[in-house]
Amino acid sequence: MNPISAHTTPAAARVLRCTNLHRYLGQGEGRVHVLKGVSFEAQRGHVYAIVGPSGCGKSTLLYLLGLLDQPDDGQIEINGRVMSNSDDFARTAARGEHIGFVFQFHFLMLEFSALENVMMPMRKLGRLTPDAMQARAHSLLESVGLGNKTHRLGTQLSGGEQQRVAIARALANQPAILLADEPTGNLDVKNSGLVFDLLTRLAKEQGQAVILVTHNPEIAQRCDHTRPMRDGLFV
């Protein structure tokens, strides 16, 4: 476990950088200053854990880094391109091309089979032929140990299996960055270990930067870098 500085990453390996991010949530008297000037960098092949108590701003930071949300102030760069001020179209395109998400509650599309769920981001990006998409989806599901359940609907899979499908889906377009919000938070100990190992192994193999938010200290300890947060700031 190595705490890293925001200024030590070589530019060539850096896939993500944010500086002085501020984010307010709520309105009127309920308005809260959630992120108070956060800076962070990530490079390919490294796994980062963001830890901290509930409400400290971990998930909010993750959604900002994943371009699902917009900061009130500060800057986000993805692969050297400033995205924090870009329009919805550019941010959506960047999400599809450079970012994969794994959420805590699996978030599979339950009317679709495991194979279709994995193919969905590929279909949108449209880089591969339908046959190539199918082959890649099969291969990803094989690598997460679900090669024999490719045609099962989301509802016919266990929680651990759904999360493995979600990992395969996040990797479908070979993103540079994999963001995971408590990916093991809803799983038992055995499945937590399995999912974490899978996530980190595949990311390392494919040279992706993995940034995960977790409450699990064991998981955090196994990451390359840990960044504790408190009250909207890294400590």
Added chain:
Amino acid sequence: MSPNLRIAFRFLTAKKRAMFMSLSCTILGVGLFIVTQATTSGFEQFFTKTILGINGAIRIEDKRQETMRSMAAAGGGDSYFARRDGVKYIEGIEEPQQLMDAVREFPNVRGVSAVVRGNVQVTSAFKTEDAQIFGIKLEDYVRVSDLAEQITNGQLDDFRNSPKGALVGRVLADRLQLAVGDSFAISTRGSSRRVHVAAIFETGYREVDKSNIYVHQAEARSLLKRPTGATFLQISLEDPSRAPFDAARMEQVLDHGVKPWQEREKTWLAVFRALRISTMITVSVFTLIASLAMFNTLAMIVLEKTKDIAILRSMGYERRDITQIFLWQAGIVLAIGAVVGAAFGAGVTWLVGQVPLPINGIFKTDHFIVTWEPSHYVGAILTAVVMVMVASLFPARRAARLEPGDIVRGTAQ
């Protein structure tokens, strides 16, 4: 299949009950639109056909009066004058042949016939009735009416070959207890003629069937003591819907009073128009229900699929993809609803057409009258498309506006 269509199809089929409701409403909306249009316009078209078959598309009656100065110069003065819309008319047609030749020059004219009309009393062995005789030249008259098809007893050829023959309306014949071959007397202005029934006709328009008698024009002229001129010219058109336009031009060129059938029958046409508007209102309610059902289904799917929308947005699906996914759902329901609804409408229209419904008054029928117009189907489908797509836009746009960050944080509204 495009990714958006594939997703739309799955979203929709996952909500079978809601989809079935929207689909049923769309089918009902399209089907009932077709049925109401088919039945309403069925009666109107049948009435129009009956009227055109009796009175033609245009009638020219009465000459426009020249200026008082020109009248005085010509030494005229004892004609009958009528004043309509500020214009004075002299009753009847003075030079029918000349006018007929001029009328034939108009491009839309199919036929023109001069008619001499007069009020008479008709006496059979049984009783006497008031009637109107129409002196016609048969070959001209069958070109401006459906008289040939209206014969129910006897032969038109018997009338053609018999100078003393008459065609008598069905109701009048029944009242006088006349059959084909029977003779009867026609009298007016102190003169009387004896003729025989060559054939009996029935138009379905009761007023006509109880008063009209057709005789040869020479016989009518002799009886009515009218050796020249005509009461009116009856004109048939290739396209009767253009009658007001043609009538206006004829009035301008020929200097006679000219009435199109739409003006002559404006009372009945207004009744049919009111009926059509009332059915349109009913149909609009059905279509509105269909669109509300679609709105409801889509709004429900948007609420239930917010997480799926967040997933799609996180995977790179744009706002317009989300809009498309929801509009595709409406499109799928519309496509199925339009095809099944049109088939349903056609089936019900056919069934309604079999319903026995004896009507005799302004036309005669023994069953419900329907029309088969492609425009009804196009109109029904277009109405459904507009209503359903407008109703779908709001939930589709709402879905597209959802911020993925808000959804995963659980603060989406």
